[in-house]
Amino acid sequence: MIRLYFILLLCFCPFFKAQKKHYFLIDTETKITRKVKDSTSAVKFLDSLAQSNYFFTELKDVKKKGDTTEIFYNKGKNYNETYVELSDSIVQKLKIQKGFFTKSLDSTKKSINKRYIDEGYSFSRIKSKFKGQKNGYPIVELDINKNDKRTIDGFVVKGYERIPKRFMKNLEKEFKGKTYDDKNLIAINKTFQTHPFVTLERQPQTLFTKDSTQIYLFMEKKKTNTFDGVIGFGNDKTEKFTLNGTLNVNFRNMFNGFEAINLYWQRNPDKGQTFDLQADIPYLFKSNVGLNMKVNIYRQDSTFANVKMLPALYYHLNNRNKIGLRGTFETSSIIDTLYVQGKDYNKKGIGLWFEMTEPTDIDLFLYKTKISAGYDFLTTTYTKDNIKANQNQLYFFGEHNYHISGNHFLNIKAEGAMMDSKIDFSANELYRFGGWNSMRGFNENSLAGDFYYYGGLEYRYLIGNQAFFDFxxxxxxxxxxxxxxxxxxxxxxxxxxxxxxxxxxSFQLSNGNEFGNPFKFNDIKIHWGILSRF
Structure with missing residues (x-):
């Protein structure tokens, strides 16, 4: 062991003068020289070697040359294999035996210390004390200096600071008062890694003061506006080659409120056109209540036209889940008097819906998981026939990008909807689906029914983070x-x-058909599109 009394005798002897002194610690084995500011620092360094498993450090020599003092020492062997005796407080905490032999004292100390750190004792420190030898190995007593327990007391935003106050209140509600540990720090960081509107320029930083623990968030605004354009090539019902397309423009977070405005237009090969206008305000009056307004217009050439309004209020369960109430106001007019399959009607009602979105950290994908479902109770009035009927409508959509391994992913997608009534539905009120974003291989909105479902699997192979193939x-x-x-x-x-x-x-080839019908190459659909963020 270090003979501290001998060091003190040498360091504090009467021949020390008032002028500035220089102290050097020299390892006789490695010849490494360390400069310290005074004799007290030299004593602390030599004493600390025991905490690094050098239990038999010896002082070899002390030489004084003018105002310079050189202290020569030999650390001896590093004993990582030792007998361990735990203090009563550690035994009571970990519920393990008091004494045992370990082949890695460093790992044992690290494991014990981590248990305390995970409970918020961020500045805890394991103390080692040499107690003698046994069978040629040291006996080391381990004790803990816990210091004060730390909890998350608040957040400080730096960089992009114009974020909704309600968002920060929700963040504080989720984490404030929780233990300051790696688990919660990782959860905070993950919240922003996959957030659709903001990201962190760097890892969350922590400011410790005597009475508080503040997490600093260095935020950056994401480019979230998108332009999505798709051009499709295929044959219509008369086998005539046609050109169709889709435009989808999203303006998001332009006013720093996490709001979104969506414009959508689509033309299908059978001369049908769809126009959507949707606005979403997520934190209405700085609350967790959001407002969504949607107008949908569908016109089938000169046959009929439908106009639907869907005002909705919803509540943020958390940053990824929301549940809401919506109203439905829909009217349909028959333009072509020869179109006997359709009827003029008005619909109104109320519904309940839920949506969950888990963003992705892969730029090639729109999201990792998305689930939406809804139920609507409607009253339909067929104006010319003066008939009223109640309707029930159900809808479900789910999509998930599953990571198989390496660059291999599997996209799983399913959608379905059903309407139910005691009377028959007119052709102009049926669900319409098919095309690029639903049942591929068919023309856009060419499939119609009062009930439908589809599911699909898509294998994706990523080429770095710049491209992927899919089947x-x-x-x-x-x-x-x-x-x-x-x-x-x-x-x-x-x-x-x-x-x-x-x-x-995006470039895609697809072919869809009904089971039992022959496969036709001229039914292959070609879609080419681009999704741009700005």
Whole structure:
């Protein structure tokens, strides 16, 4: 052991003068020289070697040359294999035996210390004390200096500070008062890694004071506005080659309130057109209540036109989940008097809906998981027939990008909807689906029914973070009571998606058909699109 009394005798002897002294510690084995500011620092350093498992450090020599003192020492062997005796407080905490032999004292100390750190004792320190030898190995007593327990007391925002106050209140509600440990720090960081509007420029930083623990968040605003354009090529019902397309523009967080404005237009090969306008305000009056307003217009050439309004209020369960109430106000007018399958009608009602979105940290994907479901109770009035009927409508959508391994991913997607009534539905009020974002291989909105579902698997192979190939297959079914048909459908295809300076470019080949019908190459659909963020 270190002979501290001898060091003190040498360091504090009467021949020390008032002038500035220089102290050097020299390891006789490695020849490494360390300069310290005074004799007290030299004593502390030599004493600390025992905490690093050098229990038999010896002082070899002390030489004084003018105002310079050189202290020569030999650390001896590093004993990582030792007998351990734990203090009563550690034994009571860990519920383990008091004494044992370990082949790695460092790992033992680290493991014990981590248990205390995980409970908020961020500045805890394991103390080692040499107690003798046994069978050629040291006996070391371990004790803990816990210091004060730390909890998260608040957040300080730096950088991009114009974020909704309610968002920060929700963050504080989730983490304030919780133990300051790695688990909660990782959860805080993950919240921003996958957030759709903001990200962190660096890892959260911590300011410790005597009475508080503040987490500093260095935020950066994401580019969240998107332009999504798709051009499709295929044949219509008359086997005529047609050009169709989709435009989808999202303006998001332009006013720093996490709000969103969406404009959507689509033209299908059968001369049908869809126009959507949607606005979303997530924190209305700085509360957790959000407002969503949507207007949908669908016109089928010169046959009929539908106009639907969907005002909704919702509540943020957390940053990823929300539940809400919505109203439905819909009207449909028959333009072509020869179109006898359709009827003029008005609908109104109320519904309940839920939505969950888990963002992704892979730029090639829109999100990791998305689930939405809804139920609506509606009253329909067929104006010319003066008939009223109640309707129930159900809807479900789910999508998840599952990481298989390495660069291999599996996209799982399913959607379904059902409307129920005691009277028959008119053709102009049926669900319409099919196309790029639903049942691929079919023309946009070419499939209609009062009930439908489809599901699909898509294998994706990523090429770095700039591109991916995909192969997919889908199966679905629809029911159209008025036509008394229940076709079973399938679609298959492949695609390639890659980043260019403008954004994410997508190219896709697909073919869809009804089971039992022959496969036709001229039914192959070609879609080319680009998703740009700005």
């Amino acid at each position: 997919f297959g889908q199966y679905g079914q629809l029911n159209n009571k008025s036509l008394n048909v229940k076709p079973k459908l399938y679609s298959v295809g492949l695609g390639f998606n890659f980043f260019i300076p403008l954004g994410l470019m």
